[in-house]
Amino acid sequence: MRHDFGYFEEEKLGKAYDIRLLKRIYPFLRPYALFLICSVALIIIIGLIDLSVPYISKVAIDRYIVPKLETGNWKLETGNATIRYLSINSTDSETKAIIRKYSNLFRTEENYALIASDDLSKLEKEDLAVLRRQDISGVTLAAAIFIVAISVSFVLNFFQVIIVEYTGQKAMYDLRMRLFSHIQSLAISFFTRNSVGRLVTRVTNDVQNMQEVFSSMIVLIFKDILLIVGVMIILISISWKLAIVSFAVIPFILFASLYFAGQAREVFRVLKVKVAEINTRFSETIGGIKIIQLFRQEEKNYRDFEELNHGHYLAGLDQVKIFARFLRFMGFLDVFVIAVVVFYGGTSVLRETISLGDLVAFLAYIKMFFGPIKDIGQKYNVMQNAMASAERIFLILDSEEKLPELVPCVPHSHDQPHHEKASVFNPLPSKISKIEMDAVSFAYLPDETVLNEISFKIHAGETIAVVGPTGSGKTTLINLIIRFYDPTSGQVLINGRDIRESEISALRANMALVTQDPFLFSGSIRDNIFQGNSFHSRAGDWKQEETERILTASNCKSFIDKLPKGLDTELSEGGASISSGERQLISIARAFARNPDVIILDEATSYIDSETEAKIQEALLNLMQNRTSLIVAHRLSTTRNADKIIVLNKGEIIESGTHEELMKNKGFYFKLNLLQQQ
Numbered sequence: 001m002r003h004d005f006g007y008f009e010e011e012k013l014g015k016a017y018d019i020r021l022l023k024r025i026y027p028f029l030r031p032y033a034l035f036l037i038c039s040v041a042l043i044i045i046i047g048l049i050d051l052s053v054p055y056i057s058k059v060a061i062d063r064y065i066v067p068k069l070e071t072g073n074w075k076l077e078t079g080n081a082t083i084r085y086l087s088i089n090s091t092d093s094e095t096k097a098i099i100r101k102y103s104n105l106f107r108t109e110e111n112y113a114l115i116a117s118d119d120l121s122k123l124e125k126e127d128l129a130v131l132r133r134q135d136i137s138g139v140t141l142a143a144a145i146f147i148v149a150i151s152v153s154f155v156l157n158f159f160q161v162i163i164v165e166y167t168g169q170k171a172m173y174d175l176r177m178r179l180f181s182h183i184q185s186l187a188i189s190f191f192t193r194n195s196v197g198r199l200v201t202r203v204t205n206d207v208q209n210m211q212e213v214f215s216s217m218i219v220l221i222f223k224d225i226l227l228i229v230g231v232m233i234i235l236i237s238i239s240w241k242l243a244i245v246s247f248a249v250i251p252f253i254l255f256a257s258l259y260f261a262g263q264a265r266e267v268f269r270v271l272k273v274k275v276a277e278i279n280t281r282f283s284e285t286i287g288g289i290k291i292i293q294l295f296r297q298e299e300k301n302y303r304d305f306e307e308l309n310h311g312h313y314l315a316g317l318d319q320v321k322i323f324a325r326f327l328r329f330m331g332f333l334d335v336f337v338i339a340v341v342v343f344y345g346g347t348s349v350l351r352e353t354i355s356l357g358d359l360v361a362f363l364a365y366i367k368m369f370f371g372p373i374k375d376i377g378q379k380y381n382v383m384q385n386a387m388a389s390a391e392r393i394f395l396i397l398d399s400e401e402k403l404p405e406l407v408p409c410v411p412h413s414h415d416q417p418h419h420e421k422a423s424v425f426n427p428l429p430s431k432i433s434k435i436e437m438d439a440v441s442f443a444y445l446p447d448e449t450v451l452n453e454i455s456f457k458i459h460a461g462e463t464i465a466v467v468g469p470t471g472s473g474k475t476t477l478i479n480l481i482i483r484f485y486d487p488t489s490g491q492v493l494i495n496g497r498d499i500r501e502s503e504i505s506a507l508r509a510n511m512a513l514v515t516q517d518p519f520l521f522s523g524s525i526r527d528n529i530f531q532g533n534s535f536h537s538r539a540g541d542w543k544q545e546e547t548e549r550i551l552t553a554s555n556c557k558s559f560i561d562k563l564p565k566g567l568d569t570e571l572s573e574g575g576a577s578i579s580s581g582e583r584q585l586i587s588i589a590r591a592f593a594r595n596p597d598v599i600i601l602d603e604a605t606s607y608i609d610s611e612t613e614a615k616i617q618e619a620l621l622n623l624m625q626n627r628t629s630l631i632v633a634h635r636l637s638t639t640r641n642a643d644k645i646i647v648l649n650k651g652e653i654i655e656s657g658t659h660e661e662l663m664k665n666k667g668f669y670f671k672l673n674l675l676q677q678q
Ligand SMILES: Nc1ncnc2c1ncn2[C@@H]1O[C@H](COP(=O)(O)OP(=O)(O)OP(=O)(O)O)[C@@H](O)[C@H]1O
Pocket: 192, 444, 445, 450, 468, 469, 470, 471, 472, 473, 474, 475, 476, 477
């Protein structure tokens, strides 16, 4: 098993911060820089509002709620005593009336009346309210400011979330499109090395992971850092001593967060591996359901899956335990700090080194301080995950396994290297008149030659059959003509020009490939046959008579007419809802609609009933009429009608000629035929 493929790659997790990767992510955000700036600005405003809210309470408590008492030496009947009293401006008539009502409680001085703090409770509530009406209106104002601040913060938060989500979604949309178009343009060799599941994960999960960075992390980090720094400054300004006592727990928090991040990282990794294992097993089960049912493997498969699922469950439990421990520990530190602040702050209030408002605000700020700090560990993991995803996405985007670039065409001359750069490009061949392989060798893997020095020519209108035992390189030969791969040495020439000098799409525009097991897309039969073909780009643009002609020539008409929705019948994925013979007929119709010069045909080896077989043969003969054909042949009837037969064995041409010539030679081809007839 190769450790760089499949879910094993999940073993690699990224760094939570990686400047190199962040720099690469930035271009995807650049188009939305304005939104990001708006969002960060909103976050700063929201942060400042959030920071101001406890301060409003502090002002309300210190300035209005707690009576501003003064201390003085009062002569009482029992003797001199130090008394805490409230001084009230007594110039207005309402106040004067109350003072008169409680004349035994008040001492009057010019424009002020003084009342001992202990006597305040002896006043009736209504009278106290009149005496403290300025404080009451101050509290009302503070409450109003409080509500306005909270409401503004709420509204701004709403817009900020929308803007950030929009930015994240848009950036991810762009990234996904870029990834999709890049993957689509990669060479076939890339797909043989990368599993479908792996690529699907890139376009879905990994892009989603990165979205978490765009949508929440960037902005939340701004907010968290602002809150942490802001709260620290405010706490120090309220009481540096109390602040230092509270900050004493920060090293514990950081240590716990980092420890937790390390543990969670491991658990996350295990979980991802388990999820990937479950996905792999599940997709294998779906793909191989026929074999599983046929060989009665349901029970064993169930047990295997149960084992994987149990592993996932245990990893999930580990994750819960780690989170629970972390959150409990943080909760304990949280409560511990609050207890310290209540004790130390409370005594400071009693000693009047800080006000009650300071203490209340302090407690509120401490709560505000712990929130983001607690998040750091969790966010660290999200970031790490996102960075690992980013790394894997960029790895694909960096893949150079492109279909080779256009090589400038230079006039052929023996003393000039063929691919020397020049400014002239080969015009697209409007008609293919000759296909030639000139000393072509090819290897999928270094030192494992699959084709060796292959040379032959096909002229316009000819039918060439390639025969040979399995693994002799027949399909590889086709792959080189269609240019899914380039030869390791030698040249494939069309109309005398190396095919690497023409645009790939132009080259393929004149060719149609009918494979052994044709792939049909989910969608209607009409789309599968006519979509994107040479005459009309849209399936709906085809005229009725053109459509009829193609369906008749490809022998599709009779079975399509029997379908209730005819051509508009929807096929399920891969055309699984129709028979393999019908799939082949549809793929022949698709080749007809392309109207190519060259037909490349990989004849089916699978058994099809003789009636369908005859229909396919007839459709193929129709398709090949007046066209150049290269056929990987498995049937005697095909080779018999070919203008030339090329016999491949172990990647080399060992015989070539017409059927009669080869039969007369009594060589390899002759033996192959004998074997087939047995
Ligand atoms: N993508 C690939 N990577 C590595 N080796 C490959 C790849 N595709 C094919 N091969 C190898 O190349 C050799 C030729 O394969 P090819 O498919 O061309 O044979 P073939 O003659 O078409 O066989 P068959 O008649 O069974 O389809 C085989 O040994 C095969 O294992």
